[in-house]
Amino acid sequence: MTTTIRALLGATALSAIGLSATAQDTTLTIATVNNGDMIRMQGLTQDFTNQNPGIALEWVTLEENVLRQRVTQDIATGGGQFDVLTIGTYEVPIWANQEWLVPLDDMPEDYNADDLLPAIRDALSVDGTLYAAPFYGESxxxxxxxxxxxxxxxxxxxxxxxxxxxxxxxxxxxxxxxxxxxxxxxxxxxxxxxxxxxxxxxxxxxxxxxxxxxxxxxxxxxxxxxxxxxxxxxxxxxxxxxxxxxxxxxxxxxxxxxxxxxxxxxxxxxxxxxxxxxxxxxxxxxxxxxxxxxxxxxxWLWAWSLAIPASSEQQDAAKAFISWATGQGYTELVASEEGWRSAPPGTRTSLYENAEYQEAAPFAEMTLNAMNAADTxxxxxxxxxxxxxxxxxxxxxxxxxxxxxxxxxxxxxxxxxxxxxxxxxxxxxxxxxxxxxx
The missing domain is CATH 3.40.190.10 (Periplasmic binding protein-like II)
Incomplete structure (x- = not known):
């Protein structure tokens, strides 16, 4: 584990972590789970803020059960506390049908939504429209x-x-x-x-x-x-x-x-x-x-994903962040910083076609087979x-x-x-x- 991730793990679960040193026009408040992949993402977001100097990030990092309670209460009441939510395959279709989530049908062209694993993309879509972008998937x-x-x-x-x-x-x-x-x-x-x-x-x-x-x-x-x-x-x-x-x-x-x-x-x-x-x-x-x-x-089929509540007033900035955090470029960033074994699994076809990932991750084939075999x-x-x-x-x-x-x-x-x-x-x-x- 890198020093950055250890430091973030040592922070209190309810901490808000500002990640910008310059004046910003927009601040995104992101609710996420305290799993290792999400903690790693927080340690690498200087890359995002360097590319988007007008956007500051504020993190609310919570234990899984607490996260679910907090974000469910907020979105059901239209509380507007968060601009980006970490949610799963259970919530996405239910909340999308309630019109609580912003459609992600206008992501940047280089996001390449067609590269998402079909089972995961379908689980996060309603009537063919994507409502959350997978950060990692699993069986x-x-x-x-x-x-x-x-x-x-x-x-x-x-x-x-x-x-x-x-x-x-x-x-x-x-x-x-x-x-x-x-x-x-x-x-x-x-x-x-x-x-x-x-x-x-x-x-x-x-x-x-x-x-x-x-x-x-x-x-x-x-x-x-x-x-x-x-x-x-x-x-x-x-x-x-x-x-x-x-x-x-x-x-x-x-x-x-x-x-x-x-x-x-x-x-x-x-x-x-x-x-x-x-x-x-x-x-x-x-x-x-x-x-x-x-x-x-x-x-078993699950994805921790990033979504935008309809109550957010920073929807364009939130889409920019989600595109960065769940795109192919982020996968390459993790690989360059921590090796291909640590790349977020279970979301993109291109990862499982990557020879470097296959060599570094002896679990890759079984993960993909287990996800493909899941029948929800x-x-x-x-x-x-x-x-x-x-x-x-x-x-x-x-x-x-x-x-x-x-x-x-x-x-x-x-x-x-x-x-x-x-x-x-x-x-x-x-x-x-x-x-x-x-």
Whole structure:
């Protein structure tokens, strides 16, 4: 990690960082998530301000759950606090249909929107119009310690089952030396633990709802998925796992504490960064697991993207910034400063056709294959009335998903049983979905 990024990470999560030393005509306030790629972007924005001396940047950098709460409240009320929002594939079509987002159909010609990966571009468009520009895209996969697997005498197939994963987690666990066989998300949130658990339930043959919008938490797939999840975390996971989200598990893996970590493909560049990761030269990859007999490897498709709220009074300047931050030139800037391995993944076809990137990023092919394999229309082997891979693409899901996440996190913390968590999830989801008229 560069000195610049370390310094930014050390700043308070709610800090506003001014990045211009000269008089500006315009100040953009940018709300973003405290993930590594976004922190890296902040460290490189002097390039933007050099090219645009009339625009100053002010950052509001937030933890994922807090970011979602803040930007959702602001855009729904037309608060106008932010000029650029960091949002995901869940929010874009819902907010665009509410006319809360500015269309990005007039980006500069050299932006080359046709270069965006089709799956990501489609996910961020409504009726063919782009409403957010992807900063990075991801699916999900297994990352594991090849040295620990070898020492434990286990082989992790390229397309493992959950039985393979559980056996490997048991074999690699060494609590005396603080080595945990598996690290998984436990922090409550529709985009934290429920992103993972929804994908896991999909891979067990489950779904949130059947075609009659009846909640499915007391079905066999959900019962088996949650039971296996809790068993793995209790026996082979790190202590305090109910507090661990993406960033916490990334840190554990980089410190050599995790035998396996199943999470977003975007993590691959960070676990293989020799400046930050103590296990950078011992990382292997595998497809998100499935349960034996279920032809579904946890469909997951996501992009952290930059969008402009309709309430912004600085829309032209905001488009200039988004064009810079998500364009091909930015990818080349990252490569020149930190190497091709660190280029933002999962957004542009040209990156995956770049021989230098392919050589520097051993995870590139698996990332692209996982993203191309994600089916957000048929996310489960069950027929469902909704779309979305690791989420349900309805406006009510953010609230419902977070409530269910709190139940699952409480079970992980030992505050209730799996049966109680699933029964509570079933009841609250049924109440909310009936109240919404589905």
């Amino acid at each position: 999900a996969m297994v990352m594991y310690r090849t040295d620990l697997a070898e020492e434990a005498g286990v082989t992790i197939p390229e397309e493992p089952t959950w039985t393979d994963i559980m056996a490997a987690a048991e074999a690699m666990t060494d609590r005396d030396n603080e080595i945990y066989g598996i690290c998984l998300r436990g922090k409550a949130g529709w985009g934290e633990n429920m992103a993972f658990l929804t994908a896991m339930a999909n891979s067990y043959g489950g779904a949130w709802f059947n075609n009659d919008w009846e909640a499915q938490f007391e079905s066999e797939p959900w019962q088996s998925a949650v039971s296996d999840y809790l068993m793995m975390m209790e026996n082979y996971g790190p202590p305090g796992a109910a507090n661990n989200g993406f960033n916490e598990n990334l840190s554990l893996f980089q410190q050599g504490k995790c035998g396996m970590w199943i999470d977003a493909t975007v993590a691959a560049s960070f676990v293989t960064d020799p400046e930050d990761s103590t296990v950078a030269d011992s990382v292997g990859y595998a497809v998100f697991p499935n349960k034996e007999g279920v032809d579904n490897h946890g469909n 229309i048929n996310q489960s082997v069950m027929e469902t009335p909704y779309t979305g891979g690791q989420f349900v693409a309805i406006p009510e899901f953010a609230g419902i998903g977070t409530q269910v996440g709190q139940e699952m996190s409480a079970a992980l913390a030992g505050q209730q049983s799996a049966e109680e968590a699933l029964a509570n999830a079933q009841a609250l989801t049924t109440d909310e979905i009936e109240a919404a008229g589905y």
